[in-house]
Structure formats: C-alpha cells, structure tokens
Amino acid sequence: MNIDTYKQEAARLRPRLLLIARRYTGSDEEGEDIVQDCLLKIWMMREDLSIPLDALAVTITRNLCIDHLRQQHLTSLPENQITGISDIKDCDEERIERMMNIVHTLPDMQQTVLRLRHIEGREMAEIAQLTGSTETAVRKALSRARLAVKKQYSRRKNDD
Template structure:
C-alpha cells in the first residue's frame, strides 16, 4: 500500500520529501483509526483518500513557486503567460466540475486521469470490480463533458 500512496503523493506534490511526509501522516491517521477500520469497505481506498486530502492541504499551504536556478529566469521567452493563465483557468473549471460528482465517481476519475492508476488497480483499491470502475468512469465522463466549456 505504501508504494502506491507514495507514487500518488509525488504526483500531487512534485517533491519526494513532501510526499514522504504526507504518506507518513496518512499512515499515522490510519493507525489512530485502527479500532474503526472495520467500518470501511476498503482500507486501501481510505488510505488513498486520506493521502490525497493531506497532499491538497499541503498544496494549499504552499503558495511559493519553485524556480530551477540552473535554468534561470527567462524574460520574454518560453510559454505565453496568457495561454498559461487560460490553461490554469480551464484546469480549475474541470476540477470544480469533478468536485460535483458523487464521491466514488470523483475518486475513480481522479485516480484514472490525474493520478494515472490502471482500472485494475483502482478496482483493488476501491474494493470493486474492474467492470464497476469502467462503468463509474463512463458515467463520470458523461456528467463532466457537457459542463466544460470549449
């Protein structure tokens, strides 16, 4: 379970040390919940959700943009700032629409498209079948697609 959580945390945080801290915090939370884990259908899915929320909280708390000093700061070159802003707005809109989905569809869609998990791995983590995962992915996509402007 820990390697999958660490991969996910690294995708979110883009920093292996921060990701390691987030995973440790998630496992600690699971430890404190150990007496109530039988209430959850899948401990793996719970661990993923806890880790995801911890990563998002860390991202909200960190608003400092990292700069690679070896690359330096380019003036007047590189990516168009207007395009970058439009892409960020589009991503924010997509995330807001995804946030309106039922929890299971939301989690499955994020695991598949944002975190890069395979259907079989998502099924194992959520305690469902690959067919159910594909069905939920299809339903989620059908709900998201019409709400996103072109």
C-alpha cells in the first residue's frame, strides 16, 4: 500500500475507530490516543497490507482499548493488591505455591513463555524476539503451557 492510499484509508476509518475507542474508554482524549496508536501500527505494517483495512483497524483499536482498560484497572488498585502478597490468605498462598510448582515442571520453552507473558506482562512479538522464535510458536507454546498447568492443577487438586 502506498502513502496516498494509506492516507485515504486512515481518513475514512478514523471516525469509526474514534467511535469505537470512545465507547470503550468513555473519554474523547483517550479515544484519540488509542486511534492514533492504531493508525501508527497500521502505518508500520502498510507495506504488507491491502485494502480494505476495516477489520484489522477495528480489531487493533478494540485490543488497544482493552489493554488501556486493563492498565487503568491495575493502576487504580492499591500497591499491595497489585502484588497480592501481603493480603493473600493462607489458602490463596497454597494455590499460588501449587501453581508455581506446576510451572517449574513445564519444559523450558513453555515455562519461559508463560513467565514472560503472565508474570512480566510482555507482548507476543516481544516474547518471540526474546526467545528467537516466531509469534505462532510462542502462541502455541503458551497454549500448551496453560493447558498443562490446568490439567496438572486439576489433577493435584483432586488428589488432595
């Protein structure tokens, strides 16, 4: 896609994306920021894209809104609730310990991907770059890790 085509598509999509972002965030300013981020992401991918961009743009906008809302939710919690360590009951501590013991039994790749994604909160592309694999491989390893943790957790829970 060339620059002129991108400009035309961005101008056409912008009002729709703003409407979506405003619905999610409830704020004009935050909606503008999110749409700007979306259009920047599309700009970075423009050479690989073809028209129409509607579905991609809407999906990117929605995902950015959800990320924004998650981040907002985390920052609105008191610090001890974010870490969760100080207010966790004995029962919850046992669950976390059981979960971490299960994570330690996973193969190295699954363990690494799970930690990077859920503990450090990294993006799939970043994890792929750090591990030297593709995003697809990262997604697959993460899926398998989650499934293995779920199965082992249920099995150990039933054994107790």
